Amino acid sequence: MLFCSFCCASPLITDDTGTQGKAKVQIELNSEFFWNGTLAGGIRTTETGGETSMAVSYGLTDNIDLVAGMPFQWYSVEENGLSAGSDNGMGDMSLELK
Numbered sequence: 001m002l003f004c005s006f007c008c009a010s011p012l013i014t015d016d017t018g019t020q021g022k023a024k025v026q027i028e029l030n031s032e033f034f035w036n037g038t039l040a041g042g043i044r045t046t047e048t049g050g051e052t053s054m055a056v057s058y059g060l061t062d063n064i065d066l067v068a069g070m071p072f073q074w075y076s077v078e079e080n081g082l083s084a085g086s087d088n089g090m091g092d093m094s095l096e097l098k
Contacts, residue, residue: 035047072091073089
């Protein structure tokens with residue numbers, strides 16, 4: 001059985017204490033986006049970016065889950081409309097036993 005969860009109140013540092021149960025799966029999808037614009041010394045700087053992450057939990061037993069987290073991040077910086085830098089790619093992946 002596959003259970004899909006779209007979280008509106010994602011944990012910041014910790015995970016809840018509940019487990020999935022033996023052979024059950026949960027998939028969590030989260031996204032965040034940012035935009036910041038400043039004007040200093042006649043130079044307008046705009047920063048944009050974000051992260052999309054997925055966590056997959058699998059119940060090894062009724063009381064033990066294996067959790068894999070996979071984030072993808074991106075950002076760009078522009079000064080007066082010209083690209084000053086950008087990057088994207090996988091962030092720090094995690095593997096947890098809960």
